[in-house]
Amino acid sequence: MALTETRVAPAAQVVAPRPRGLGAVGAGDHKAIGRFFIVTSLLFLLAGTVSGELLSVDRLHGTSKTHLFLTNDRVFTQLFTNHVYAGALLGLIPLFLGIALVVVPLQVGARTVAFPRAAVGSYFAYLFGAALYVASIVMNGGAAGGRAKGIELWILALIVIIGAVLVASVCVATTAIALRAPGMTLDRVPLFTWGMVVSAVIWILTLPVLVGLLAIFYVDLRHGRTYIGDIGAGSIYYRSLWVVRQPQVFVFAAPALGFAGEVFAVAARARYDQKLMQYQGAMINIGLFAILGFGAYTVNVGSDPQRSPVYIVMSFLIVLPVLALFAVAGDLFRRGRKVGKPQALAPLMFAVTALVLIIAGGIAAAIGSVPRAKVAGPTLLYGYGQANLVLLGGIAAGLGALYYWSTKILGRPAPDLPGASAAFLVLAGGVVFGVSDLISGGFGNKTQAALDGGIKIWNYIGAAGGAVALLGGILAVLTLLPALRSRPDDDVPADPWEGHTLEWFTTSPPAFDNFVEVPFVTSEAPLLDRREAAASAAGEGPA
């Protein structure tokens, strides 16, 4: 049995008065910075998913010439680019970073995040970039915009946003690498933290390539336009599309695996089997998934998917780590049945939703990568459906993380049953939405570059699925809102799930400097060790 050398019980920890709102951000409180990231990113996720639903409704008729209500092709393309960029770069990555800024320092037993001022700066840079982004869209900019100044502003906005995301990624990764509690070796790092480290590293290694491309676009756009050509031709949009397509799109959802791996163990009330090295296996799977999502090498491919053997092999392998994680989860729940019923229903449902959607996206990627596949693809619409599945998987994981850590992030527990219902809606709607686009794009759209078209009936089904998924997402956020109204005198449990990792050792909400005393860690589940030691001591005499 493992033990942690701890002297202070959670109940004995003292909650220091903590600054609130912007004051907390100014003080470099990583929890406040993370919360600001989360709220802003949720707004952009809403904008991105609403854009996606508008697109679905607009192409219901399934012809490439007649849009239902967006009569301008350029507006249609702008909505599409807004959907993918707002969803991925302004929504999903900042959402994960926001959660990580709150949770990672707590999980590794750090008193704050590494470079807190840089983290504050990254939030305000992100906010500034997001404002520029909105302004550029309003002034007919965007990747397929019609006004050169607007496109220039859009490029600058993306560069600022990516810069902010990279700084926040450095802060999160450095915290996990350099500020871990005594005894927490790298193989004992909690799975969510591990997922964030590998994701942050892959973001650090791939997003700068997009920055380089955008810098070239910017210079060319201002002088001569010999590289990108006519701005109306959508060259910028096609050349930068690799960022939200396979394999790069998987990188955005990589933290979902870490979250799921962590929730599975806690929900099952079981520990990863150490004899079978299940924990290390889960870590390897998460790392492998992120590496297989490395897509910067396709920067020169443009809108056509890469048909190289590397691309095909990576597309087939990407599903395996997720399946392996599911297999380990099955074993955890089998062993956990002896202890009690599964708990943390809402986070568990969101974790399952995330993995199912990512697996569906991975299978679609594998089919689409076969050069002679009969699905006429991958066409743009097929790739769109595949990317939507993966991104929705990431969003589901992000929402699930907000439920799981609601006492740490928001200050109060989130309701379990409405959360589980919301997760179910996201799962059902997401699968229908993504698979409909795959069928519509794979069998009904023979034009590589056209997003519209497809098969009329599947377009209708897809739009309905998208609406259900959107409803699920909105329901999830709405049920989280009451948890935001925490008061200092609220009696919030420090550890509502009987968690395994250090964040549950401190109070809810955590004190300004997180811990009164940081325990010595001797395994990957230090709090479970404590409980087992206490039970053992109670059964066998005083320790």
Added chain:
Amino acid sequence: MVATTHAGDVPVIDPPAATPGRPRVLLVGTALALAAVVMLFAGLLALYISARHQALSAPKGKWFPSGSIGLTGANAALFSLLLSIPMVHWASQAVRANDRMNTWIALGLTAMLGAAYINANSFVWTNSHIGVNKTPGVMLYTVTGAHVALVVVAMVFLVVSAFRTLGSGNAWLQREVVTATVLFWDVTVAIFGVLWLAIYVTK
């Protein structure tokens, strides 16, 4: 995992795992930031080489017009940066020896050579006959311009380092800041070495 056994009423606990050596926060952060910088230039260079290859593959295709860009200025820029390497490592050694004066001198000389590099680059830009309204010009000025921006950032890092050393009662305590600066500067110079070969020598 630590095994626990009981000898009578007294639990015997195996000693906990050894505390891992903590890597230094600023160095880790700098290394991660440098990974992003390296990938930025790898991406830029990949796009440059791809565009150049495309241009040269076309019938009668050419990249830079002959004689439009000389090596003199580029060599001056390279030698400025190469000279700065021993200077910045001198700063590193000096701060380890708690020699504040030598640290300042070395950091100052490094910054001066950085300024010389910017001067040499502006000479290259002024004397090249390549318009920014053509793809080769777009690529040349974006890639080299990005590197000049990187050198400016590195110089700011030098200044911060110098002020930290100046403000600290014990310069030795600031060795991590100076070491991170040295790492940043070394990578900045290495990147220019690659650019010099790929752009100015290969043309």
